[in-house]
Amino acid sequence: MAATTPLVAMGHLGLACGGDGVGHMLAEHPLYLECFSRLQYELLSGDGPLPLHLRRYIAIMAACRHECTYLVEEQKAAFLEVGGPEEWLEGLEYAPKKLRDLHSTNLLLAHRPWMFDHQHVQKLLKSSWSASELTHAICIMAQFHALSSFIIGTGIEAASGDATTHPSLYVQGCTSGSPSSQELSEGGVDILVERMRTLSVAHSDFSCVSEERTRMSFEKLKKQTANISTPDVECVPDSQGRYEHLSPDRDYMYTDFSKRGEKTAVPTLKSQDCSWEDHGFSLLSELYSQVADLLDDKFKTAYSLTYFTCGHETHIDTFPFRRGVWNYLHCLYGIRHDDYDYSQINQLLERNLKLFLKTVACYPEKLSCTEPNLSLMKGFQQSEKVHVMILVLEARLQAELLHALRSLGHCFM
Numbered sequence: 518m519a520a521t522t523p524l525v526a527m528g529h530l531g532l533a534c535g536g537d538g539v540g541h542m543l544a545e546h547p548l549y550l551e552c553f554s555r556l557q558y559e560l561l562s563g564d565g566p567l568p569l570h571l572r573r574y575i576a577i578m579a580a581c582r583h584e585c586t587y588l589v590e591e592q593k594a595a596f597l598e599v600g601g602p603e604e605w606l607e608g609l610e611y612a613p614k615k616l617r618d619l620h621s622t623n624l625l626l627a628h629r630p631w632m633f634d635h636q637h638v639q640k641l642l643k644s645s646w647s648a649s650e651l652t653h654a655i656c657i658m659a660q661f662h663a664l665s666s667f668i669i670g671t672g673i674e675a676a677s678g679d680a681t682t683h684p685s686l687y688v689q690g691c692t693s694g695s696p697s698s699q700e701l702s703e704g705g706v707d708i709l710v711e712r713m714r715t716l717s718v719a720h721s722d723f724s725c726v727s728e729e730r731t732r733m734s735f736e737k738l739k740k741q742t743a744n745i746s747t748p749d750v751e752c753v754p755d756s757q758g759r760y761e762h763l764s765p766d767r768d769y770m771y772t773d774f775s776k777r778g779e780k781t782a783v784p785t786l787k788s789q790d791c792s793w794e795d796h797g798f799s800l801l802s803e804l805y806s807q808v809a810d811l812l813d814d815k816f817k818t819a820y821s822l823t824y825f826t827c828g829h830e831t832h833i834d835t836f837p838f839r840r841g842v843w844n845y846l847h848c849l850y851g852i853r854h855d856d857y858d859y860s861q862i863n864q865l866l867e868r869n870l871k872l873f874l875k876t877v878a879c880y881p882e883k884l885s886c887t888e889p890n891l892s893l894m895k896g897f898q899q900s901e902k903v904h905v906m907i908l909v910l911e912a913r914l915q916a917e918l919l920h921a922l923r924s925l926g927h928c929f930m
């Protein structure tokens with residue numbers, strides 16, 4: 518991990534962050550930390566098909582998409598350490614064509630992964646990429662896009678001293694919402710626990726949700742989500758453009774999967790047609806077997822991680838909330854779970870939390886122009902806020918990989 522200042526700083530969620538970054542932040546989640554470290558090691562130093570310096574350069578390209586200075590600097594140092602040529606760091610134009618060809622894939626996967634289709638895959642395979650190399654590169658990119666969200670969202674980036682924070686209306690300006698959302702944001706953990714209890718009971722009574730209900734509630738949430746966006750105050754972080762030379766096209770960003778009234782150009786990905794368990798995992802096992810199991814472990818660990826607590830309350834089944842965060846993230850990336858009633862999300866995630874989750878997942882670089890919002894997840898323990906960020910990291914990673922693997926699958930199956 519890169520050297521960071523040993524200062525204790527407060528991130529966007531008011532999390533204290535020491536100097537050793539990810540390890541420190543995950544210290545209270547050792548089960549997850551272990552899976553995380555194993556995968557990170559395998560991707561960057563294990564026996565995958567790509568040479569070590571290319572792996573690090575790809576990680577740099579990915580972290581640049583979200584202006585994540587912490588990761589960019591960490592990976593630059595590692596790139597030089599494994600013998601990467603210094604001049605490549607001057608800009609993408611100095612890197613070999615093989616890496617330059619990956620730029621558009623990096624753009625799409627970082628910001629609009631649903632648009633990465635089999636034609637992109639074919640183009641790369643016709644140039645100098647083999648299937649297993651491309652799969653390796655995609656896994657590194659997806660991991661570093663999602664990790665950027667985690668690093669910025671937990672405040673590790675701010676603690677590293679490079680980020681700037683500006684007062685802005687961005688978070689504070691959006692406190693309104695439905696009465697149910699307001700009650701949740703004011704009542705914090707107590708209201709949340711009450712709602713989780715109700716949903717846990719309801720869930721055990723009717724575990725089967727009709728497909729029509731899933732579809733309708735998903736479409737409704739998708740429209741609402743498109744309306745949750747940054748206010749008109751244009752946010753241009755000071756760091757904007759810092760990495761133009763390593764990853765051009767700064768203006769290319771996340772757009773809502775489907776906006777109200779607009780036709781959806783790309784169909785929703787239904788989990789029954791493309792789930793991690795049935796599709797992603799088996800394809801990855803064939804193309805890059807070393808990481809398939811590690812990723813599977815990491816997803817399972819993150820998804821099922823629980824201490825049965827919520828703030829000061831113990832013996833709580835928090836699955837409804839954790840699942841709500843996960844499925845909300847997937848909704849942002851156009852993935853629908855066929856057994857889920859999406860109206861639950863509005864009962865469990867208040868509007869400001871949804872705004873935060875959308876920002877931190879889709880354009881985390883914008884958080885550097887906002888003030889920390891200390892009232893988010895009112896009553897949660899510090900480690901629980903980190904837990905939510907683990908869910909963001911993993912759900913985003915899985916969504917990106919599902920889109921990428923679907924397109925890879927078209928070319929190989």
Ligand SMILES: CC(C)C[C@H](N)C(=O)O
Pocket residue numbers: 822823824825826827828835836838901902904905
């Ligand atoms: C994110 C938190 C509400 C998770 C909770 N502490 C649990 O043990 O499941």
